Each structure stands twice: as C-alpha cells, then as structure tokens.
Amino acid sequence: MLIDLKLKIIICFILIAGLFSWHKYEVHKAVSNERERVEQISSREKIRLMENASMASLDLQTKIDNLEKEKNAKIQSLNARINTLTVSLRDRPERPSSNSVSNNTTNPESPKGATGSGLYREDAQFLTWYAASTERLKIHLEQCYADYEAVYNAFEEFKKQK
Secondary structure (H helix, E strand, C coil): CHHHHHHHHHHHHHHHHHHHHHHHHHHHHHHHHHHHHHHHHHHHHHHHHHHHHHHHHHHHHHHHHHHHHHHHHHHHHHHHHHHHHHHHHHHCCCCCCHHHCCCCCCCCCCCCCCCCCCCCHHHHHHHHHHHHHHHHHHHHHHHHHHHHHHHHHHHHHHHHHC
16 A cells, blocks of 8 residues: 555656646747747737848938038039129239238229229138038038938838838
C-alpha cells in the first residue's frame, strides 16, 4: 500500500509536471504569436507613416520650389528696375571736386523739394545700390517667412493624418 501511495504520488507529480510544461509551452507559443502579430502591425504602420512622410516631403518640396521661383522672379524684376535706374543716372552731374569749391557756403542752385532729383551721380548710385540691397533683403525675408509657413502647415497637416 505504501508503494501504491508512492507510485500514485509520483504519477501525480509527473502528471502535474507534464501539465505545467504543456501550459508553459502553450503560453510561450501564444506570446510568440502575439509578438509576431504586433511586429507585423508595427511594420505596416511604419511603412504607412514612411509613405505619408515621403508624400508630405514631396508636396513640401514642390511648394518650396514654387516659392523659390516666385522669389527669383521678384529678384529678376528688381534687377531689371535697378539696371534701368542705373542707366538713367548716367545723365546726372558728377559731384564737384573739393579743389573747385569756393569759400562761398551758399548753394545758388538749391533744388526745390526733397525728391532726390538734385543728387549728384555718385550719391544717387549709392542710394540706388542701398535701396536695391534693402529690397533684396526684404524679398529674401519674405521667402523665409513663406518657407516657414509652408513647412509649419505641412507639419500640421502631417500630424492630422495619423
């Protein structure tokens, strides 16, 4: 009887150990299957996001290229105006040299108004150059603002697509 009891205990122990091993195997199998499923979902989501990012990047690059073309057109227009103005400045009188200046401090040919029509050639050329530089900076700054706005809007649109 004692042997029967020991045999029954050993059989129960083997049965419990077998059931535990079977349970552990099934849990491992279920975890592995779930891990694969999650990795597949994650991979598909990553591919989808990369495609969306690629499309958003292409759209953004197209917008920025269009803005760059507009900027270049503005600069070409500005350069044409500057060239026209520079050519027209050739007819202006040159500034008299300091050797030819008399001790007379009055200017008998005082221009009327403040239109710049009485400027000497050198002064008018300098002011033209200065105004053109300022206008170029303005055009580049406007381009920078437009690029920023395009990138910001594209980013916000991309966040909404998630």
